[in-house]
Structure formats: structure tokens, C-alpha cells
Amino acid sequence: xxxxxxxxxxxxxxxxxxxxxxxxxxxxxxxxxxxxxxxxxxxxxxxxxxxxxxxxxxxxxxxxxxxxxxxxxxxxxxxxxxxxxxxxxxxxxxxxxxxxxxxxxxxxxxxxxxxxxxxxxxxxxxxxxxxxxxxxxxxxxxxxxxxxxxxxxxxxxxxxxxxxxxxxxxxxxxxxxxxxxxxxxxxxxxxxxxxxxxxxxxxxxxxxxxxxxxxxxxxxxxxxxxxxxxxxxxxxxxxxxxxxxxxxxxxxxxxxxxxxxxxxxxxxxxxxxxxxxxxxxxxxxxxxxxxxxxxxxxxxxxxxxxxxxxxxxxxxxxxxxxxxxxxxxxxxxxxxxxxxxxxxxxxxxxxxxxxxxxxxxxxxxxxxxxxxxxxxxxxxxxxxxxxxxxxxxxxxxxxxxxxxxxxxxxxxxxxxxxxxxxxxxxxxxxxxxxxxxxxxxxxxxxxxxxxxxxxxxxxxxxxxxxxxxxxxxxxxxxxxxxxxxxxxxxxxxxxxxxxxxxxxxxxxxxxxxxxxxxxxxxxxxxxxxxxxxxxxxxxxxxxxxxxxxxxxxxxxxxxxxxxxxxxxxxxxxxxxxxxxxxxxxxxxxxxxxxxxxxxxxxxxxxxxxxxxxxxxxxxxxxxxxxxxxxxxxxxxxxxxxxx
Amino acid sequence: xxxxxxxxxxxxxxxxxxxxxxxxxxxxxxxxxxxxxxxxxxxxxxxxxxxxxxxxxxxxxxxxxxxxxxxxxxxxxxxxxxxxxxxxxxxxxxxxxxxxxxxxxxxxxxxxxxxxxxxxxxxxxxxxxxxxxxxxxxxxxxxxxxxxxxxxxxxxxxxxxxxxxxxxxxxxxxxxxxxxxxxxxxxxxxxxxxxxxxxxxxxxxxxxxxxxxxxxxxxxxxxxxxxxxxxxxxxxxxxxxxxxxxxxxxxxxxxxxxxxxxxxxxxxxxx
Numbered sequence: 001x002x003x004x005x006x007x008x009x010x011x012x013x014x015x016x017x018x019x020x021x022x023x024x025x026x027x028x029x030x031x032x033x034x035x036x037x038x039x040x041x042x043x044x045x046x047x048x049x050x051x052x053x054x055x056x057x058x059x060x061x062x063x064x065x066x067x068x069x070x071x072x073x074x075x076x077x078x079x080x081x082x083x084x085x086x087x088x089x090x091x092x093x094x095x096x097x098x099x100x101x102x103x104x105x106x107x108x109x110x111x112x113x114x115x116x117x118x119x120x121x122x123x124x125x126x127x128x129x130x131x132x133x134x135x136x137x138x139x140x141x142x143x144x145x146x147x148x149x150x151x152x153x154x155x156x157x158x159x160x161x162x163x164x165x166x167x168x169x170x171x172x173x174x175x176x177x178x179x180x181x182x183x184x185x186x187x188x189x190x191x192x193x194x195x196x197x198x199x200x201x202x203x204x205x206x207x208x209x210x211x212x213x214x215x216x217x218x219x220x221x222x223x224x225x226x227x228x229x230x231x232x233x234x235x236x237x238x239x240x241x242x243x244x245x246x247x248x249x250x251x252x253x254x255x256x257x258x259x260x261x262x263x264x265x266x267x268x269x270x271x272x273x274x275x276x277x278x279x280x281x282x283x284x285x286x287x288x289x290x291x292x293x294x295x296x297x298x299x300x301x302x303x304x305x306x307x308x309x310x311x312x313x314x315x316x317x318x319x320x321x322x323x324x325x326x327x328x329x330x331x332x333x334x335x336x337x338x339x340x341x342x343x344x345x346x347x348x349x350x351x352x353x354x355x356x357x358x359x360x361x362x363x364x365x366x367x368x369x370x371x372x373x374x375x376x377x378x379x380x381x382x383x384x385x386x387x388x389x390x391x392x393x394x395x396x397x398x399x400x401x402x403x404x405x406x407x408x409x410x411x412x413x414x415x416x417x418x419x420x421x422x423x424x425x426x427x428x429x430x431x432x433x434x435x436x437x438x439x440x441x442x443x444x445x446x447x448x449x450x451x452x453x454x455x456x457x458x459x460x461x462x463x464x465x466x467x468x469x470x471x472x473x474x475x476x477x478x479x480x481x482x483x484x485x486x487x488x489x490x491x492x493x494x495x496x497x498x499x500x501x502x503x504x505x506x507x508x509x510x511x512x513x514x515x516x517x518x519x520x521x522x523x524x525x526x527x528x529x530x531x532x533x534x535x536x537x538x539x540x541x542x543x544x545x546x547x548x549x550x551x552x553x554x555x556x557x558x559x560x561x562x563x564x565x566x567x568x569x570x571x572x573x574x575x576x577x578x579x580x581x582x583x584x585x586x587x588x589x590x591x592x593x594x595x596x597x598x599x600x601x602x603x604x605x606x607x608x609x610x611x612x613x614x615x616x617x618x619x620x621x622x623x624x625x626x627x628x629x630x631x632x633x634x635x636x637x638x639x640x641x642x643x
Numbered sequence: 644x645x646x647x648x649x650x651x652x653x654x655x656x657x658x659x660x661x662x663x664x665x666x667x668x669x670x671x672x673x674x675x676x677x678x679x680x681x682x683x684x685x686x687x688x689x690x691x692x693x694x695x696x697x698x699x700x701x702x703x704x705x706x707x708x709x710x711x712x713x714x715x716x717x718x719x720x721x722x723x724x725x726x727x728x729x730x731x732x733x734x735x736x737x738x739x740x741x742x743x744x745x746x747x748x749x750x751x752x753x754x755x756x757x758x759x760x761x762x763x764x765x766x767x768x769x770x771x772x773x774x775x776x777x778x779x780x781x782x783x784x785x786x787x788x789x790x791x792x793x794x795x796x797x798x799x800x801x802x803x804x805x806x807x808x809x810x811x812x813x814x815x816x817x818x819x820x821x822x823x824x825x826x827x828x829x830x831x832x833x834x835x836x837x838x839x840x841x842x843x844x845x846x847x848x849x850x851x852x853x854x855x856x857x858x859x860x861x862x863x864x865x866x867x868x869x870x871x872x873x874x875x876x877x878x879x880x881x882x883x884x885x886x887x888x889x890x891x892x893x894x895x896x897x898x899x900x901x902x903x904x905x906x907x908x909x910x911x912x913x914x
Contacts, residue, residue: 218670378671381824385873
């Protein structure tokens with residue numbers, strides 16, 4: 001093989017046949033130092049010492065030193081003199097050069113008269129005719145054998161020296177090339193490895209000779225899209241360096257924290273900072289993640305600015321989103337490896353899951369926005385006009401906020417309804433309600449858009465939950481729709497209550513209720529109204545029954561009539577003139593029924609003094625332990641009572 | 644609206660490669676497009692007099708004047724474009740499509756047809772293109788354009804009512820790319836098989852796709868880069884649009900040569 005065959009580049013160094021002969025050395029010493037008699041150790045040492053001390057520039061300075069002593073006029077004189085000298089020398093040199101030119105021109109004029117004539121001086125042209133000088137090669141006298149030998153030796157030495165130098169240079173460049181090849185190979189191997197991982201490797205647009213890798217997102221906002229390109233540079237040893245230019249090298253990430261009652265109770269998971277010795281692949285990933293996170297935060301900021309009406313506030317590097325009275329979400333962009341300052345100390349990890357969920361959601365929503373951008377970009381564009389197309393803010397915070405808001409409202413209503421129904425159950429009324437939280441979220445079966453997109457789309461639409469149930473009287477029912485609209489006005493959560501009260505067909509709830517208190521009050525009112533009608537109904541039924549049965553006179557039932565149903569008041573008028581009033585009050589904790597005796601209709605006026613003795617009341621609370629007679633039994637009881 | 648155009652001819656063998664290049668350039672997958680194109684010719688209805696000849700002092704907008712001219716003045720060929728799908732081709736031609744029925748929607752759907760193509764549900768769009776502007780200094784084709792959505796189904800009756808008669812039809816097949824404001828359409832014209840020529844109206848059934856033959860025998864494609872400009876009177880917008888087109892021309896320089904079309908070959912005037 002070729003590589004087994006090595007050709008020496010250096011000339012063979014042959015030992016000189018013999019060292020310089022003594023006579024030659026003696027001759028050299030004589031030439032330099034003169035006679036041997038004058039050379040002794042002292043003079044030599046002195047000479048060496050002198051050489052050592054002497055400044056290399058001393059000779060030139062020597063002449064200047066005395067010049068400092070003379071006064072200025074003399075200095076000027078010497079200056080002029082020197083100048084004149086210099087001029088003189090220059091003139092002389094010029095003259096000599098001209099003479100030489102004339103000489104050469106005259107010499108050449110024999111062979112090329114036309115050309116030579118141009119460089120001849122006029123004086124020469126007048127004096128000497130052209131071509132009057134000729135040159136011939138003269139056979140030199142034969143050199144002595146020794147001289148020839150000397151020249152030969154010297155030239156051989158020169159040649160050997162040159163060969164040596166050339167060989168050195170060649171070998172050096174060979175080594176350098178070898179290193180270069182090794183490092184290039186390493187570089188390209190790593191570039192290939194990057195490419196094989198599926199990254200897009202391309203030429204940098206600005207710097208046509210460098211390679212770059214694209215890791216950014218094509219659909220991102222232009223500033224972030226353009227940042228998704230980094231140069232792949234070669235270090236001296238050939239390893240790959242990811243050169244992101246001026247962009248910071250640190251890993252940055254959007255941190256989501258949950259603040260509950262001024263305490264931070266949850267924080268999203270942070271990525272691990274990358275070690276210094278991370279692979280290029282890892283670095284590219286990190287760069288990609290960082291650019292994504294920065295875009296995410298940029299878009300969060302952009303969106304937060306238009307959400308001032310929702311109570312979202314922004315600071316330089318912080319977005320604060322209120323969720324409920326006591327909870328808020330903090331979003332900020334932090335370095336992954338930063339130590340947390342003390343004021344940010346995380347008190348508990350109670351809401352870590354929430355924070356993590358939120359951080360995943362906003363990232364998914366940004367990816368969705370990217371897909372939407374692609375969709376928009378590939379549609380035929382509208383005609384070019386002077387109006388610039390505004391890129392709408394992405395929906396990142398709004399769906400998240402709407403979801404949290406909605407679920408908090410749903411939970412509140414559920415607990416409220418639970419309380420009411422527990423009170424009713426305690427009073428012996430077995431009714432139930434049915435809650436469908438997030439009824440609007442359903443996954444479509446067939447879709448034109450890809451599954452992931454339709455999945456996300458569901459969460460960008462208004463949320464709706466429904467509660468429905470029966471009330472005490474048959475046929476009466478209620479239905480509550482909670483709607484939260486994240487995108488278009490009206491923003492916020494609204495309660496849509498519809499009821500079906502056959503006994504009070506004229507009662508209809510207000511159209512759209514925005515406050516929890518109002519919704520609670522309305523619902524409570526309807527339940528109370530229904531209890532009143534239930535009692536009235538019960539009374540009329542039993543009355544019918546008793547008349548059918550021809551009941552005993554003394555045990556006659558009172559018939560309750562809903563006198564002021566909206567106040568929860570019923571009246572029973574007996575033939576005996578002893579009327580009674582029944583008052584129902586309902587709250588989240590308890591249901592209370594009181595009876596007051598009345599003396600005739602005009603008894604209202606002076607009932608204060610007389611009613612006291614036979615006041616009866618019954619209270620059912622949601623957490624009562626002992627079982628009490630039910631509402632209907634109690635009503636039957638008080639209506640039976642006669643005196 | 645104005646339309647600025649550049650064209651290039653793409654030989655058949657370069658078609659696939661160019662598709663790849665365009666997909667890379669525009670960072671999107673091609674959107675395949677199949678269109679039926681019906682050519683209608685305007686004719687002057689007897690009894691219809693041209694109004695206001697010579698009343699040039701009217702203070703009318705340029706656009707309105709143009710529109711007037713378009714309606715009353717010169718006669719133009721217009722195209723009615725309907726998007727179709729690949730699956731629409733190859734219907735059973737024996738089905739009873741009565742070409743004389745003028746109202747759309749009244750006809751019974753031919754049940755024997757194996758194809759899903761229903762002429763009655765075919766959406767249409769009217770595309771008017773003026774002859775390209777003459778004497779423009781810039782090296783792009785610029786022309787006035789307008790599009791309008793038409794009723795679905797049989798289109799000959801309304802078109803006749805508007806004074807247009809059916810001339811011929813053909814199919815355009817191609818791929819669309821979008822690069823910022825530029826719509827790049829790499830397409831070719833396909834002709835219906837001769838023989839079963841229905842000269843009196845558009846076809847109700849489409850023949851099998853394989854039976855269509857390219858207008859250009861070599862199967863070469865046309866690359867069309869277009870920008871629409873809302874206001875053709877706005878010089879700055881027009882310049883920006885041409886600049887965009889020139890930018891694309893530079894980018895595609897090594898692949899195809901985009902240039903402006905011969906004005907008279909795009910003449911839509913009916914003589």
C-alpha cells in the first residue's frame with residue numbers, strides 16, 4: 001500500500017568529511033584578531049564586556065549627545081549643514097543613477113536602439129552615436145581548483161539548508177492538515193448526527209459560508225421565528241458549537257405560581273438546567289425550548305394587556321391573573337437555574353398540580369395558536385390594501401381563566417344546591433338535583449380538522465354547565481345554566497335560571513344574573529315559593545279528603561292559603577274565627593316554619609299582645625342529628641290543632 | 644380590484660421538482676385544486692341600447708366608469724369557475740340529465756349515477772378579467788379583475804339572462820401555494836374528450852379523469868404568481884405588489900423564469 005511506503009523529505013545529512021583544518025582556523029583567527037601575540041585573555045574578556053554593555057543604538061546617539069550642549073543657533077546651523085549634506089548626497093546619488101542609466105542605455109542601444117533612445121540623456125545623444133558601445137562575454141580566467149571546490153561546498157551547503165527548510169515546512173503543513181482533517185471530520189460527523197436527528201440544517205442567510213440549524217417554530221411571531229436559527233460553528237478541536245449570537249445561553253422558562261391568600265401554594269415544575277458538557281442535540285433542544293418559552297411569555301404579556309378589564313395586571317416581568325377572591329395566578333419568565341429569592345418562597349405544594357396543569361395548558365394553547373397561524377397562512381390572502389392586518393392576540397390566558405372561573409362557579413353552585421337539598425331532606429322532602437358540569441365540552445365524532453385541534457377548540461368555546469332538578473310540588477322544576485365566555489363579550493360568568501312553577505306561572509327569573517349572591521337569592525326564593533305552594537296544595541288535598549270522609553267536626557283541618565307567597569306566608573281561616581298564619585323562612589343552613597295565631601283578619605294590628613301563647617315553630621338544619629317530624633307532618637300537625 | 648401577475652412555463656419533467664421547491668419555499672404543502680371553467684361570451688341583447696354615449700363630463704369614479712364600460716361598453720368573455728373534486732369525475736354518462744331544464748333544483752337527482760357529482764349542487768364563481776393594462780412601465784402583467792359568487796346548480800339560465808352565452812368549458816388542474824401575499828398556482832389546462840361534445844351547455848356529468856387530455860400536448864404546466872390589490876389606483880400599493888413579485892422572481896431565478904405575459908394573449912374582449 002501507499003502508506004507503507006514513506007519517502008524521506010529531508011536530505012540525508014552527511015557528516016562533513018573532516019572538520020575544518022587547523023590552518024584554516026588559524027587563518028580565520030588571524031584575519032579577525034590580528035597576530036596571536038596581541039590576543040590574550042584580558043583583551044578578550046574586556047572586549048566581551050564591552051560588547052555586552054554597549055547599546056545597539058549607541059553609535060547613533062553618540063553624535064547627538066554633544067548637540068544638546070550647544071545653544072540653539074549652533075543647533076540650527078548644524079541642522080542646515082546636515083540638510084545640505086543630505087541634499088548633496090541625494091543629488092550625487094541621482095547623478096550616479098543617471099550616469100548608470102546612460103551607460104546601460106548606450107550599451108543597449110546597439111540591440112534595441114528605439115527603446116534605448118528614450119532613456120538616454122540629450123547630452124549623451126549628442127556626444128555619442130547610437131550603438132557605439134558593445135558588450136561581449138569575456139572568457140574568465142580559469143579559477144583555481146580550491147576556489148571551485150569552495151563554491152561547490154558552499155552551494156551544496158545552501159542546497160542542503162534549503163531542502164531542510166522545505167522539508168520542515170512540508171512536514172509542518174502535513175501535520176497541520178492532518179489535524180485539520182481530523183477536526184473537520186469530527187465537525188461534519190456531528191453536523192450529520194444533528195441532521196440525522198431530523199433537525200433542519202441549512203446555510204445561514206447572512207453568512208453564506210456558515211452552517212446553521214433551524215430549531216424555531218415556523219408559525220411563531222416573526223421575531224421569534226427568526227430567532228430559531230443558530231450557527232453551527234467549529235471549535236478548534238473540531239467539536240460543534242451552537243452559536244446563537246447575542247441571544248442568552250441560559251435556559252429560560254415560564255413559571256406558573258398559584259398564590260392563595262398572599263401565600264404561594266403552588267409552583268409549576270421547572271426544567272433542569274443543562275450541564276456544561278451537554279451534547280449539541282441537548283443544546284439545540286434547550287435553545288428551542290427557550291425560544292418557545294420566550295414567545296409564550298411575549299404572547300402572554302400581549303394578551304394580558306388587553307385583559308385589563310378582567311383584572312389582569314402586568315409588570316415588567318410578571319403577569320398576575322386573579323381567579324377568585326383569594327386566589328391568583330402569577331406567571332413570569334425566569335432562568336431555570338436561578339436561585340429563588342426569599343420573598344418568593346413557596347409555602348406549600350398544595351396547588352402544584354394546578355400550577356402544572358396551567359403551565360401545560362398555556363403551552364398547548366400556544367401550539368394550537370401556531371397551528372391556526374399555519375392554517376391562516378396557507379389560505380389565499382385577502383387583497384393587498386393599506387390596512388395592515390392585525391394579528392389577534394392568541395388565546396392563552398382567556399381560556400385558562402374562563403375555565404378556572406367557570407369551575408369555581410360550578411363548585412359554588414353545587415355546594416349551594418347541596419346545602420339547600422340537605423335542608424329539604426332534613427325536613428323530610430326527598431328531592432334531588434342533577435348537575436352536569438361542563439356540559440358544553442364534548443368531543444365531536446367526525447371532524448374536518450385534526451383531532452388535536454378539535455380537542456383544543458372545545459376549550460376555546462364558551463363553557464356551559466347545567467343544573468336541573470325537581471322541586472317539591474310535582475311538575476315544578478328548575479334549570480340553571482352557567483355560562484362563561486372567554487373570548488367575546490359579554491365576558492365573565494352568567495347564570496341563566498329557568499323555572500317551571502305551575503302555581504306561579506307569572507314568576508320568571510331575571511334574564512341574566514352575574515353575581516353569585518343574586519343567583520343564590522333567586523334560587524332560594526323559588527324554593528321558598530315552591531314550599532308555600534306545596535303546603536297550600538297539601539292543605540287543599542287533605543281538606544278534600546276530610547270532606548270526603550265526613551270527618552269529625554272537632555278535628556277539622558285548617559286550609560292554608562298562600563296569602564303572601566313571596567314572603568313565605570300562608571293564612572288559614574277557620575270558621576271558628578281562629579285564624580292562623582304560617583311563616584316559612586329558608587336559608588342555606590336551615591328551614592324554619594313558624595305559626596302565629598290570628599284573631600280575625602284585623603288581628604295583624606294588635607297581634608303583638610295576644611299571639612304569644614300558641615306560637616309554634618319548627619326548624620330543620622342541614623346538620624341536625626336527631627330526626628324530627630317532616631315538614632308536611634308538622635304542617636298537618638299545626639293545621640289539625642284546634643281549640 | 645387589480646391583479647398583478649407573472650407567468651412561467653414549466654416543462655412536465657420539471658413539474659415534480661418544482662413542486663418540491665415551492666413547498667420548501669413557502670413552507671407549506673401544496674393544496675390541490677381542480678376547477679371546471681366555463682367560458683361565457685357577452686352578447687348584445689336586441690333592444691338594449693347603450694346609454695350615455697359621449698357624456699364624459701360626468702363626475703364618476705374611475706371604478707364606476709370602468710364598471711359602466713364593462714356593462715354597457717365593450718363585450719367581454721368571462722369565466723365561471725366551479726371547484727370540483729377528483730371523485731367527481733367518471734360519472735355514468737347515461738343518467739338522464741335533461742339539458743333543457745332551466746331552473747336549478749327542480750330536477751331530480753339521477754339516481755343511477757355512480758359518481759357523487761351533482762351538477763345541481765355545483766357552486767360557481769364568476770371571474771371577470773380585463774385585458775392587461777397597456778403601456779405599464781413595470782414588468783408585470785396588471786389587469787382589472789372582479790369575482791362574484793353565483794348561485795349553485797345550472798348556471799346557464801342566469802348567465803343567459805345577464806346577456807352571456809355559453810361558449811366552451813375546460814378543466815384546470817393544479818396546486819396552489821401561498822407565500823405571504825402571493826398566490827402561486829402551478830396548473831395546466833385539461834380538455835374534455837372530443838366526440839361527446841355538448842355544444843349547447845355545460846356538461847352535467849364529468850368524464851373519467853383519465854379521459855381528459857392536456858391542452859398542451861407535452862403536458863407542461865404554467866406557473867402563475869399573482870397578487871391582488873384592493874385599490875388599483877394606489878400607485879404605492881401597486882409598486883409594493885410588483886416588488887413582492889420581483890422578489891419571488893429573484894428567489895425562483897434558478898428554477899424558472901417568471902415573466903410578464905403577452906398582453907394580447909390575455910385579451911378577454913369579445914370582438
